[in-house]
Amino acid sequence: MMWTKLTIDTTVEAVDLISAFLDEKGVEGVMIEDHVPLTEEDKAAMFVDIPLVDGVDDGTAKVSCYIDDSFNIETLRADIAAELTRLEAFIPVGSKNITLSNTEDKDWMNNWKQFFHPIRLYDDIVIKPTWETVEDAKPDDIVIEIDPGIAFGTGSHETTKLCIGQLKKYLKPGDMVFDVGCGSGILSMIASRLGAGFVHGMDIDELAVRASEENAKLNHMGEDKIKFSCGNLLADNYIGKGTTFQLDRSTIKETQHLDVDRQYDIVVANILADVIVPLSAVIGPYLKDDGYFITSGILDVKENDVTDAMKANGFEVIDVVHMNDWVSVIGRKK
Structure with missing residues (x-):
């Protein structure tokens, strides 16, 4: 199945209202991108150990969602454009640009497996996925079979x-x-x-x-x-x-x-x-x-x-x- 990614260029102020409108239209999830800096409380809760890249908060934001073929894309796009025009009378809504792109419905839960092969560590320890074989096995090897699934x-x-x-x-x-x-x-x-x-x-x-x-x-x-x-x-x-x-x-x-x-x-x-x-x-x-x-x-x-x-x-x-x-x-x- 092909999915359509719909992205709305807007403002941070309008994000919640646009998200609520999409929900009313049957869209089951949205992705929001902005430059609002994280608070110290946010950072503490995340246990982030990698330096965060701080951007300048210019007030802009993107609201994206993925639409399947049960939607009439052009009708939804027109409805969103009309809603942005209505909201513009009350709050800044930004450029109101709406872009569409296609993405293939891949088996993301399993495609990663092609990159996980047997790993040899410290000469005598081998970690292997359940779907692979060890080609260079040695008699004294410690072999651990693993199916990580969704665990790290x-x-x-x-x-x-x-x-x-x-x-x-x-x-x-x-x-x-x-x-x-x-x-x-x-x-x-x-x-x-x-x-x-x-x-x-x-x-x-x-x-x-x-x-x-x-x-x-x-x-x-x-x-x-x-x-x-x-x-x-x-x-x-x-x-x-x-x-x-x-x-x-x-x-x-x-x-x-x-x-x-x-x-x-x-x-x-x-x-x-x-x-x-x-x-x-x-x-x-x-x-x-x-x-x-x-x-x-x-x-x-x-x-x-x-x-x-x-x-x-x-x-x-x-x-x-x-x-x-x-x-x-x-x-x-x-």
Whole structure:
């Protein structure tokens, strides 16, 4: 099917009224582009770790929507033009230009698969999609099969590579590992294959947890070795539903002694610096003394923020590794 993209050049002031008009006409969704700067509250909520490009707010905006063949495009276009003329008597509506373009209805949920091929890391670790075979397999390879679906993580990003390298360096056979922000479960599964006695992966996204569980099954890993749960340590200070690991529901600000049922030799968190910084204040009770806090997902410009936070929360920074613009910081619990 071919879709028609309809774009209206207008003003920020008129965006809401135009969006409401399109909704009345049966359009099920709109995309708005403008130059209105994000507030500090917006930026904090987004956990953005990539520098934002600030444009000049000139008051202009674009409202776009995608129309299928159930609409009469020319009739809709004429109706929009008439509505813009009516609104112009009350508010600025901009140039009122309406442009049309066609886009093919592709299988976006699956087309990305053509770009995901087996990845070899550190010579003996292979991450492969379920639909590919490993052509250069070696007898001692650790092979992880994965179907990422809509969960983040295929193993190709520098941050994942950094965490894998640190797990190879610090994980000892039998260690207990806590993977905070497990995504598709890659780090949890690799930790298990590297010899961890037990791995607990956690994510705030239920879909990510579901994907991790399915990927563990693909790799024949049972719940006696690896388990996933949904929870948000920063929001609730507890590990969420679907798990037997429960904490005192008091917040970290109210008590310094949490009733933690299980402590780990290693906590690994491949997230963002702006999450790792507050996480370092609550993760200590989950670690055994001298346990390792392996972190990545950190842009080099945020390295000092993370190391300072670790030091302020009872960790000795013992290792910092760079890969292009990304950094892995490892702390040891004192």
